Amino acid sequence: MKKRRDFLRLRKAKTYKCKLFAMSGGKETAENSNIRIGYTVTTKLGNAIVRNRIKRRLRAVSAAILPEKGLHGFDYVVIARRAALRAEYADLINEFSTALDHIHKNRSKG
RNA sequence: CCAGUCGGCCGGGUGAUUGCUGUUGCAAGUUCUGAAAAGACGCAACGGAGGAAAGUCCGGGCUCCAUGGAAACACGAUGCCGGGUAACUCCCGGCCGGGGAAGCGCAAGCGAACCCGAGGGAAAGUGCCACAGAAAGUAAACCGCCGACGUCGAUGGUAGACCAUCAACUAUGGCAAGGGUGAAAGGGUGGGGUAAGAGCCCACCGCAAGGGCAGCAAUGUCAUUGGCAAGGUAAACCCCAUCGGGAGCAAAACCGAAUAGGGAUAGCGCGUGGGGCAACCCACUGGCCGGUUUUCAGGUCGACUAUCCGGGUAGGUUGCGGUGAGGUUGCAAGCAAUUGUGACCCAAGAUGAAUAAUCACCACGUCCUGUGUCUCGGCGCGGGGCCGUACAGAACCCGGCUUACAGGCCGACUGGUAAU
Numbered sequence: 001m002k003k004r005r006d007f008l009r010l011r012k013a014k015t016y017k018c019k020l021f022a023m024s025g026g027k028e029t030a031e032n033s034n035i036r037i038g039y040t041v042t043t044k045l046g047n048a049i050v051r052n053r054i055k056r057r058l059r060a061v062s063a064a065i066l067p068e069k070g071l072h073g074f075d076y077v078v079i080a081r082r083a084a085l086r087a088e089y090a091d092l093i094n095e096f097s098t099a100l101d102h103i104h105k106n107r108s109k110g
Numbered sequence: 111c112c113a114g115u116c117g118g119c120c121g122g123g124u125g126a127u128u129g130c131u132g133u134u135g136c137a138a139g140u141u142c143u144g145a146a147a148a149g150a151c152g153c154a155a156c157g158g159a160g161g162a163a164a165g166u167c168c169g170g171g172c173u174c175c176a177u178g179g180a181a182a183c184a185c186g187a188u189g190c191c192g193g194g195u196a197a198c199u200c201c202c203g204g205c206c207g208g209g210g211a212a213g214c215g216c217a218a219g220c221g222a223a224c225c226c227g228a229g230g231g232a233a234a235g236u237g238c239c240a241c242a243g244a245a246a247g248u249a250a251a252c253c254g255c256c257g258a259c260g261u262c263g264a265u266g267g268u269a270g271a272c273c274a275u276c277a278a279c280u281a282u283g284g285c286a287a288g289g290g291u292g293a294a295a296g297g298g299u300g301g302g303g304u305a306a307g308a309g310c311c312c313a314c315c316g317c318a319a320g321g322g323c324a325g326c327a328a329u330g331u332c333a334u335u336g337g338c339a340a341g342g343u344a345a346a347c348c349c350c351a352u353c354g355g356g357a358g359c360a361a362a363a364c365c366g367a368a369u370a371g372g373g374a375u376a377g378c379g380c381g382u383g384g385g386g387c388a389a390c391c392c393a394c395u396g397g398c399c400g401g402u403u404u405u406c407a408g409g410u411c412g413a414c415u416a417u418c419c420g421g422g423u424a425g426g427u428u429g430c431g432g433u434g435a436g437g438u439u440g441c442a443a444g445c446a447a448u449u450g451u452g453a454c455c456c457a458a459g460a461u462g463a464a465u466a467a468u469c470a471c472c473a474c475g476u477c478c479u480g481u482g483u484c485u486c487g488g489c490g491c492g493g494g495g496c497c498g499u500a501c502a503g504a505a506c507c508c509g510g511c512u513u514a515c516a517g518g519c520c521g522a523c524u525g526g527u528a529a530u
Contacts, residue, residue, distance in 0.1 A: 002462050038462065047164090048503055056466065060129080 001038035001075060010077045016099040020084045020092060021058070025076040025103040035070040037062055040079045054080045061092045069100045076103075 001007065013026035039058050041051045058078055070076075084092070 004462090007462090040462090052463090052503070053466090055462085056130090060467080063129090 001036050001077075006036070006075060007038055007040065007077055010075055014103050016102040018095050018099070019081065020087050020095050021081055021099075022079040023076060023096075023099040023103065024079075025074055025100075027071070027073050027075075035066055035072060035074060035076075037066065037076040037078065040077060045080060045082050046085070050085060054084050057084060057089075057092065061089075061096050065093065065096050065100070069097060071104060074103075 010024045010026060013024045015022060015024045039055050041054050043051070045051060045054065058080060062076075062078070066076075
């Protein structure tokens with residue numbers, strides 16, 4: 001996602017929080033359209049070097065998991081926390097997967 | 111060899127695997143996204159951060175807007191001199207001032223290397239100078255010094271009045287040398303002089319004035335004269351001189367939905383007055399237009415209805431990757447900044463923002479340790495720990511400044527020690 005309004009639309013969506021990041025997600029587009037994801041890394045987390053590194057790690061994780069576990073028509077927003085910089089890759093994978101399960105649960109209602 | 115100061119440069123390497131991004135080539139579809147504009151998807155080759163890319167503090171290029179003349183005022187910037195540059199508040203060279211170990215001088219002071227300086231004007235004006243101190247600027251007098259024709263005492267002339275000499279004390283008197291306060295006390299040192307003192311006088315130092323000489327200049331220097339007048343602060347107001355349009359790539363150009371506004375034409379006949387049947391013409395008045403004001407000149411605008419048209423917003427493409435104040439390098443000129451000229455080269459282009467990750471080996475530093483050597487603290491060679499390898503990410507492009515930075519390399523200067 002590249003537009004600010006896409007991010008704002010997910011502010012009230014279902015959210016999963018952990019030490020590494022917070023993830024929001026919801027069904028926003030048609031059933032057959034692509035999965036979309038956006039990353040929020042604020043200036044509080046560090047300088048440009050640190051922020052770029054966090055975004056690269058999160059992209060690597062989502063590229064590994066989303067093709068399998070992501071749902072078409074869903075938008076996701078990942079808000080990074082400082083711990084995401086130094087966390088083990090395996091921990092990131094686990095938390096990311098848990099977050100997706102949490103968001104997808106009870107999706108028939110909303 | 112050691113220590114210090116100043117300046118310049120570099121700022122990890124090689125390989126493998128997996129990714130990201132751009133360009134080019136090939137391939138591909140009645141494909142996918144989108145109303146459109148436009149974009150996405152495959153394979154291969156090649157390219158892919160910095161010395162500060164940072165802060166966004168100056169100066170330019172570039173883009174758009176504005177830009178009639180004159181005068182005054184205001185605002186902002188700059189501020190020793192010369193040179194460099196596209197330009198600068200930058201750079202180079204010089205001058206001056208301040209600091210400054212050794213040294214010179216009785217002293218005041220002078221003072222090479224090196225460091226620092228927003229370094230025009232304080233003998234136009236105004237303001238300010240805390241605390242302390244008597245006094246902070248038309249000087250003044252706390253302690254202090256002097257001291258009569260005054261007071262008191264002694265001695266003498268003659269017992270007294272009175273007079274003379276000496277000592278002490280003192281002022282509505284003289285002084286500012288010494289003490290004390292302060293960041294700063296109205297030239298300094300030495301001598302003469304005096305009741306005590308004082309540029310009161312003299313010598314030297316400092317200062318000022320006009321002059322000679324040297325220098326493009328800032329300025330320096332020489333003698334003469336003056337006789338000390340002129341405390342500091344302009345990064346307080348101010349004065350003087352010089353210079354100065356605005357906004358920025360979210361600039362700007364092109365393509366281009368919805369909705370709301372805009373323009374043109376027609377109708378109606380519109381701020382005031384006059385003419386005309388009317389269209390319209392003339393005059394006057396008002397609003398708006400440059401930082402402000404004045405003046406001359408100029409431009410522009412005014413209600414309602416209908417029809418038609420096109421620009422702009424969201425979004426997209428270009429701008430934007432390249433012949434450029436370009437890079438590498440040689441020669442020449444110059445103390446230098448820099449300039450001239452020859453040869454070779456063409457080098458990231460993202461936009462929720464690529465340039466990375468993992469592993470192996472090496473490199474450097476550090477710690478532990480073995481060993482050789484000598485001037486006994488280093489240096490050389492070897493092994494290990496796996497500890498450390500910074501600051502930091504282009505965002506239209508250049509020139510500077512400032513700030514951050516693990517570690518390393520080179521050069522110059524000064525001083526010390528040893529040897530020749």
